[in-house]
Amino acid sequence: MSSVKKAQRLQVIVDLRQEQENKALQALGDCQSKHLEMQAQLDNLRNYRQEYQQQYQQLARSGVNVRKLLDFQAFLEKLDQAVEAQLQQLQVAVDELQEKRQKWQAAHRQTLSMHKVHEAAILEEQQLVRQREQREMDEHAQRGGKNDGMENA
Secondary structure, three states: OOOHHHHHHHHHHHHHHHHHHHHHHHHHHHHHHHHHHHHHHHHHHHHHHHHHHHHHHHHHHHOHHHHHHHHHHHHHHHHHHHHHHHHHHHHHHHHHHHHHHHHHHHHHHHHHHHHHHHHHHHEEEHHHHHHHHHHHHHHHHHHHHHHHHHHHH
């Protein structure tokens, strides 16, 4: 009877571990989405900077006034700063993603371990039930054999 209770108690723990794993997986998914968005923003910034650089070079070849070239150059420097800031934010996101992945992996391992412990408890419970049933059948057979012997006497 105690093994039934043990298996039931373990099932509660398995369910809790599974819930924790699901939350960790959700956090990992959210973090991956954030990482992808930040990478897309970086790619967009780089593309915009490259296009702006090409416009600057075309203007420089066409002989535009110095003031306009300086304005372009100043804006290119601001784009460079924005790219650098985005790279730093992306690195933070990569670190966070790695942390979330490790947390999910740990939660997954714990869930698997608890599943194994729970399965072992169920198998133990089933073995005890089989042994009890066999013992009852043996006792019943022994009593039946004794009763048959008394009836014949």
